[in-house]
Amino acid sequence: MKSIVIILLLLVGTSLCAQHLTYNEWLEKAALDMRLAPRFGDRVKNAAQKESDAEFLRLMRAQDSVPRSASGQLVQHGFEMLRKGDLTAAMYRFNQAFLVDSTNTDAYWGYGSFFMELDRPVIAHTMYRAGLSVDxxxxxxxxxxxxxxxxxxxxxxxxxxxxxxxxxxxxxxxxxxxxxxxxxxxxxxxxxxxxxxxxxxxxxxxxxxxxxxxxxxxxxxxxxxxxxxxxxxxx
Structure with missing residues (x-):
C-alpha cells in the first residue's frame, strides 16, 4: 500500500492541504476537471490524458498485477481522504479505482459516499444504483x-x-x-x-x-x- 500511495503522490500531485468542497464548488471544478466527475464524467479523453492513464496503469501493474486488488486499495485510500475532508483527492482515488478495474463496483460506493458528504443523497442514490445494476x-x-x-x-x-x-x-x-x-x-x-x-x-x-x-x-x-x-x- 505504501508504494501505491507514493505513486499517487507523484502522478496526481495532491495538495498538502485538504480540499473541502461545497456542492456548487464541486460543480464548477468538475466542469473543468473530469477527474472530479464520477467515471471521469464519461467524457472523451485527449491523447495526453490517455497517455497519462497508460503510464498510471503501468506503474500500478508493477506494484500489484491483480486489477481488483489494486482497485480495492485505491477505493480504501479514497475513503481515507474522504474521512480527512479532502473531497478532491477522494474523487481522484475513486476514479483511479474505476480506471484500474471498471468492474469493481466499490468505486460506485466511493462515488455515492462522496455525494453523501456533499449532502446530496439523491445523487448518491444514482451512484449506488449504478453499481447495484452491475452487482x-x-x-x-x-x-x-x-x-x-x-x-x-x-x-x-x-x-x-x-x-x-x-x-x-x-x-x-x-x-x-x-x-x-x-x-x-x-x-x-x-x-x-x-x-x-x-x-x-x-x-x-x-x-x-x-x-x-x-x-x-x-x-x-x-x-x-x-x-x-x-x-x-x-x-
Missing part, C-alpha cells in the same frame, strides 16, 4: 443506499413526519437485502437498529443495537443509545 449483491452499495434513504428521512422529518417514514421503510428493505450476504456487518447492524427505532419496533431496535455495540468499529452515533433508552427503556 446486486454488493453490501457496501446496499448499505450506502439505505444510508441515503435515512438521510432523506432526516430531511423530511421536521416538516412531514408521515412522508418521512417512507424512506425509512425503503432503507430497511435495502438492509434486509444486505443482511443476506453479510449479516454481521457492524454498519448494517447499527442501521437496522435505527430503522426499527424509527418504526417504534423497540424489541428489534434494542436487539440490533446490542449486536452492533458488541461488533468492532460499529459507527454508532454518540447520543443514539440515550435516545434509544428514552423511547425503548431496557427491560
Amino acid at each position: 446486486s449483491t454488493n453490501t457496501h452499495l446496499l448499505i450506502g443506499e439505505a444510508t441515503a434513504y435515512l438521510a432523506e428521512h432526516h430531511a423530511l422529518a421536521p416538516t412531514d413526519s408521515l412522508a418521512a417514514m417512507e424512506p425509512v421503510h425503503k432503507a430497511l428493505g435495502m438492509l434486509e437485502k444486505a443482511q443476506r450476504y453479510d449479516p454481521r456487518d457492524p454498519g448494517l447492524l447499527y442501521r437496522m437498529s435505527v430503522c426499527h427505532f424509527l418504526r417504534n419496533e423497540c424489541d428489534k431496535a434494542r436487539a440490533y443495537f446490542t449486536r452492533a455495540r458488541n461488533a468492532p468499529k460499529a459507527p454508532i452515533e454518540p447520543d443514539y443509545e440515550q435516545r434509544l433508552n428514552a423511547r425503548c427503556p431496557p427491560r
